[in-house]
Amino acid sequence: MPRIRSRLVGAAAVLVSLPLAVAPPVSASAVAPDYTIKVSPSADGAALSKQQYGVFFEDINYAADGGLYAELIRNRSFEFNATDASGFTGLTAWTTAGTATVVNDDQRLNDRNRNYLKLTGGVTNAGYNSGIALKKGDKYDFSVWARGDAALRVSVNLADGTALAAPITIAVAGDTWTKYTGTLRATATTDRGRLTVSTPGALRLDEISLFPRDTYKGRSNGLRRDLAEKVAALRPGFVRFPGGCLVNTGSMYSYDGAFNYPRARSYQWKDTVGPVETRATNKNFWGYNQSYGLGYYEYFQFSEDLGAMPLPVLPALVTGCGQNRATVDEALLQRHIQDALDLIEFANGPVTSTWGKLRARQGHPKPFGLTTVAIGNEENLPDAYWANFLKFEAAIKAKHPEITIVSNSGPDDQGGTFENLWAKNKANGTDMVDEHYYNSPSWFLQNNARYDSYDRNGPKVFLGEYASLDAKFYNSLAEAAYMTGLERNADVVKMASYAPLLANIDNVQWKPDLIWFDGDESWGSTSYQMQKLFMNNVGDRVVPSTVTGGGVVQPKPITGAIGLSTWRTAATYDDVKVTRPDGTVIFSDDFNDGNADGWTAVQPRGNWTVTSGGYAQTTTDTEDTMVKAATVTDTDYDYTLKATKQAGAEGFLVAFGIQGTGNFYWWNLGGWNNTQGAVEKGITSAKEQLITKPNSVNTGQTYDLKISVRGTKVTLYLDGVEWGGFDDNAVTEPFAQVVTTDAKTGELIVKVVNAQDKPAVTKIDMGGRRVAGTARMTVLAGDPGEQNTRTAEPILPVTSTIKGVSASFTREFPANSVTFLRIRTR
Known part of the structure; x- marks a missing residue:
């Protein structure tokens, strides 16, 4: 039945300015600031264009289709086929009652619209997602290209047959392709509608469409x-x-x-x-x-x-x-x-x-x-x-x-x-x-x-x-x-x-x-709300500013389990060893005992088996397989192994520093259809590339691989020759700011990001400007682990007016927050 939700969408969705429950300005003498922002007296920074963000x-x-484009019928012209995706046919998204055949012959509507439907009986389309979305009282424009001589009945219903609009009947006449139209007015609100077109005779149909009248503009x-x-x-x-x-x-x-x-x-x-x-x-x-x-x-x-x-x-x-x-x-x-x-x-x-x-x-x-x-x-x-x-x-x-x-x-x-x-x-x-x-x-x-x-x-x-x-x-x-x-x-x-x-x-x-x-x-x-905050408050020109104080987060050494992986490739690994710089063995496996007892699946994909004294992944159509072993707590170590590609599209993936599913480093040799090598850093469901260079591997050739880890620094060797390296040693700066002008309103826009789990008491020196004593403040803040979903949007902007603004004032910016202050200058 119709789904009812309290959240408004479309034109009715507006942001409401609410009082913000934050501390008043902090007295500069009461608390030593964590940070100090100094704003230049001159607005002579870079100009910001209307196209700055898009x-x-x-x-x-x-x-x-099924998204921004408002058409409600999926596969409206019967053109889907297995080239698009496995299992797709000309009747994907349609169910039939009677005889319905997708035809591709010289009677087609035109040379670019290849397929059409021969129909005796009826066909029903469920649209996208759970069904066709209708809003009570709204009009929906139906259209179809047809040829033949018979009546065509058009209706929208729930799956149980409950009518969602008064049906319409169209008289199709003549054996030439003609466009026919009609209008349906929804009598209920639902997201589970079905469109049915049926005929007691025989018709040829194409380009069956149901379009909301209420589109953007x-x-x-x-x-x-x-x-x-x-x-x-x-x-x-x-x-x-x-x-x-x-x-x-x-x-x-x-x-x-x-x-x-x-x-x-x-x-x-x-x-x-x-x-x-x-x-x-x-x-x-x-x-x-x-x-x-x-x-x-x-x-x-x-x-x-x-x-x-x-x-x-x-x-x-x-x-x-x-x-x-x-x-x-x-x-x-x-x-x-x-x-x-x-x-x-x-x-x-x-x-x-x-x-x-x-x-x-x-x-x-x-x-x-x-x-x-x-x-x-x-x-x-x-x-x-x-x-x-x-x-x-x-x-x-x-x-x-x-x-x-x-x-x-x-x-x-x-x-x-x-x-x-x-x-x-x-x-x-x-x-x-x-x-x-x-x-x-x-x-x-x-x-x-x-x-x-x-x-x-x-x-x-x-x-x-x-x-x-x-x-x-x-x-x-x-x-x-x-x-x-x-x-x-x-x-x-x-x-x-x-x-x-x-x-x-x-x-x-x-x-x-x-x-x-x-x-x-x-x-x-949450990133939509962040982008909207920036895009709605760009300004015209940057006002140079500096920030002092606070601290940075130092990088951590690369520790964790080692791993083996493949991507659409069958490969064999052997003589896996992890040693300290002095040669002490931390872990070793030559697989000569016929088992892989020390290894566990990170991704339960592919077919891993010990064969002929090596550890092999034998499928060539499986992506992102991975097994791991030996959690390494040392900060300095060498990881060595032999790798042989047996068949498939790509090469080897050798993982290290595995902290959990999706969080690791891997050396990718023969990636991107055997054209590129890379070191990638896994973060949740995606990967950040640290090194990329042309590379391929040969089927049947055994390669000696060595990954040398020294804290945050990694050097990679291929067959004894240095292949590349990186140092993942950048410091993290959790506090950032920029100041821009808005010439139309005469305001300075002070934008402050505090991406850490503690508030940031900040002194703001306005560069000798005379400013209004109040400012408009918009804040996005919350638990850094939160995300906005269909049922809850915990991260939304809150706007309020604050007092105590002056040529030099102190403000406490909440933990894990972005704050925009629009300050009028005099």
């Missing part, structure tokens, strides 16, 4: 209102779209009008514009089908509705995200380059131009005002990517010198690819470079000064994807501390966006995520 949308976690073929409004509440300065990994993965085919184009191709913007029934569906990189109902026109329209700059990402014909392939087809490359030029015409061209005319036909004669495009995403073949990027750049600049072109630096925050591409971009004078990284909270707290040393005259930075690797409030605190560094370096870091943006609670491929939703509700994570 959002990145990728169709991951069912973010488009009332757009037809529009967006789910509560989700779009949550994005709008962030006040983003830009929208990066449509990805992400789905942009530059799959086959690199470019649509040229032929019928037999492949599934699982890279994202092509021309597939996604024009009438929805003419848009080709495609396999999504993240393991499902994407209808392209949410396409480039809708992305541009959404950006305009948000008042945000559109930032499309185009494939460079070098795949990323672990695929690592580059095209050798020059004609194909030139077609993609022309596609980039055509996109600019679609966005900005006059209505008399080929692509400007299509934009006008879709309902937008006025140009969208595109100013920036990105070429590529996380390519891990830097030389191949760079060769293609230069060709895109030359062609675009020749015709559109006004367009800013964004390059990238690969998938990591450091390493060979990163350094290679940054060197190339600097030498080229590239407009902007896109950096991506997903790291631990400690990394963000250790790297606040990352951009302090960047070349002020080099390419500008677009931090297109970043997040701390979990969804707890502590992760959000670490991100907030890092954002103070982004703002302080706004002359270098011109744009930044957290990623990913959306996640369907029932279909998750990636965590963490900013906004979560099911069929009828949505809620912001």
Whole structure:
């Protein structure tokens, strides 16, 4: 039956300012401050742009179909198949009563909409999640393309048959494809509806749609209102779209009008514009089908509705995200380059131009005002990517010198690819470079000064994807501390966006995520609340400031269990040994006794067995297997072993410093389809890369591996030769701050992050300014282990007015908190 919840969503969701139960300003003479913030008398820091923060949308976690795109029918055009995901068919999400056959022949609706349904009887669609969400009294627009001569009955019901709207009947007539429409008005509120279409005769049907009339800003073929409004509440300065990994993965085919184009191709913007029934569906990189109902026109329209700059990402014909392939087809490359030029015409061209005319036909004669495009995403073949990027750049600049072109630096925050591409971009004078990284909270707290040393005259930075690797409030605190560094370096870091943006609670491929939703509700994570606080209070210019006092958290030596692992590879390990520097053996296993009694499964996956005096994992289709042994408490030790790849896609994973599931280091040799080596640090469900470099391993060859640990310093040896090393010795700084101005309101915005378990008494010296005696304070605070969920949102902003503000005053900032003070100057 209808689910009733007290939380309001959509337009009704507002933040209420409540009195804040915190201590009054602390007397400077009563308590010695832990920290002192000194604000410069002059507001002469970096200028902050309207595009300082934005959002990145990728169709991951069912973010488009079943998410932001408001269509309620899943597999509306019967195009699903096993290419999309195992078990998918043309009738996925449909149940039948009678005869229903998916047909692909020359009677199809059009060459891009391949399949249609031959129906005698009825079919029922349950939509996404638990069912179709309806709100009592709201209107829902039904449409279908049909041919034949028979009545078509349309109804929405619960699974038990309870009607949710008065049914409608449509008279279909004629053996040509015709679009038929009708309107249903919901008589109840539910998230478990079903749409049924039935006929007593025989009809051919395609593109069966049920769309809420109440979309964001009332757009037809529009967006789910509560989700779009949550994005709008962030006040983003830009929208990066449509990805992400789905942009530059799959086959690199470019649509040229032929019928037999492949599934699982890279994202092509021309597939996604024009009438929805003419848009080709495609396999999504993240393991499902994407209808392209949410396409480039809708992305541009959404950006305009948000008042945000559109930032499309185009494939460079070098795949990323672990695929690592580059095209050798020059004609194909030139077609993609022309596609980039055509996109600019679609966005900005006059209505008399080929692509400007299509934009006008879709309902937008006025140009969208595109100013920036990105070429590529996380390519891990830097030389191949760079060769293609230069060709895109030359062609675009020749015709559109006004367009800013964004390059990238690969998938990591450091390493060979990163350094290679940054060197190339600097030498080229590239407009902007896109950096991506997903790291631990400690990394963000250790790297606040990352951009302090960047070349002020080099390419500008677009931090297109970043997040701390979990969804707890502590992760959000670490991100907030890092954002103070982004703002302080706004002359270098011109744009930044957290990623990913959306996640369907029932279909998750990636965590963490900013906004979560099911069929009828949505809620912001703790990082959503943090991003919103920063994005709504950016300011115009940085006021230089310094902080003194407090302390830092020192790093810990790398101790813990040792481990063996594989990833889509069968491998054998032997002669495992852990010794102290003086040669004393801590642990040893040559497996000659025929057992592995000292080893336990960390991840109960794969098939581990002792065979021929070695310990083997024998499956080649299993990811992330791991066994461990010998918890090492010594801070200095050497871990040695022999490793042999027997079969499969990748190489070896040798773990050390294992503290628990998901928390470890591992040396990854032959990773990313046997193209890269790395050292990764596991944090909960994800990994932070400490070293990356090109690497492959040979099947059947035995390698001698040695990991030498000295406190926080690790040196790695491959066959007796030093392969690489790192020192995980960065200190953690739990207190961060930045000050900006708001010219419109005449306020200073003092932003303070206290990411530690104790309050921080802080003296704030306003640099001799005369200021109002009161200020508006907004605080996010709570248990660092908390997270916002569908049923509870413990981390929400609380705003109040405080007294006792002066040219120099002292404030106690709560433990585990972010505080924004808006102080009016006189």
